[in-house]
Amino acid sequence: MSSASVVRSLVDKYPTGQVFTYDDLKCDKAAAAIELSRLYKKGAIQKLTRGRFYKAAQGTFGPIRPTxxxxxxxxxxxxxxxxxxxxxxxxxxxxxxxxxxxxxxxxxxxxxxxxxxxxxxxxxQRQSPKKSNVQLLQILDALRQIKKIPDTTPSEVLINIKGIITLLSDIEKKELSKLTLDFTPRTRALIGAILEELDCKKYTDAIKQSLNTTTTFRLGIKESVLKYGREWKIV
Structure with a gap:
């Protein structure tokens, strides 16, 4: 089978609307580039952006873009x-x-x-994600941007995030404590205070050691929202 035939065979296996690249085809990259260019010019595939293609379903007004x-x-x-x-x-x-x-x-x-x-x-990004830690990274991003999340307040964000962290496994809480060390001091302090409140103080030592003891984080958080906030200099 020729290189062009191999590329066409691989492309045929992709469903309409799914984006793929040269690397996804797992064949000779030069051959893939030549044949994908040819298929694009013939209208057999569409180009999303440079190096990204898809097979389009046909709508009333022409090819339909991926979702x-x-x-x-x-x-x-x-x-x-x-x-x-x-x-x-x-x-x-x-x-x-x-x-x-x-x-x-x-x-x-x-x-x-x-x-x-x-x-x-x-x-x-601050960390290389794995499928297992994406939610943890999103939690940390949310705490890092706690003042910028629209239609809510820092207190409401903290209440909701505490609820999410409560449902994490012990292994996930330990991973969260490690990941937070690459985030901002305020994010670290918030995670430290939350973990301590959830009886996970065993995971907070490294976080506490990473913080400047003279730094205060002003978020307008009451003790009723974050029990150990004051101990972590969150006010």
Whole structure:
């Protein structure tokens, strides 16, 4: 079978609307580039952005673009990234607002991309995600941006996040305590106070040692919301 035939065979296996790249085809990259270019010119596949293609279903007004979910998944996979920002906070139940911009934390170069009416903002991630720790990273991102989450207050965000962390396994709480060390001091202090309140003080020593004892974090948080907030200099 020729290289072109191999590429066409691999492309045929993709369902309509799923985004794929040269690397996804797992064959000779030069051969893939030549044949995908040929298929694109013939209209057999569509180009999403440079190096990203899809087979389009035909609608009344021409080829139908992939769904937002498919586009997000393509960029997450390419940059080993994860969804963050308001969309992620909405999925966590922290805000009811639906964003106009989709943010993806990724290893790729930070930039904003327009795909049709969808604006995707690639932001630099702090940790390489695994499937098992994406939610933990999203929790930490939310605490880092606690003052910027719309349609809510820092106190409401903390109450909701405490509820989410309560449901985590002991292993996940331990992982959360490790991940937070790469985040801002305020984020570290918030996680430390939450874990202590949830009787997970055994995971807070490294967090406490990483903080400057003279630094105070002003969020307007009452003791009724965060029991050990004052001990972690959160006021």
């Amino acid at each position: 937002e979910e498919a586009i997000i998944q393509a960029y997450q996979k390419a940059g080993q990234g994860y969804e963050t920002g308001i969309m992620a906070y909405n999925r966590l139940g922290l805000t009811t607002q639906i964003p106009s911009v989709i943010e993806i934390a990724t290893t790729m170069e930070p930039r904003t991309i327009m795909i049709g009416n969808t604006k995707i903002k690639l932001v630099r």
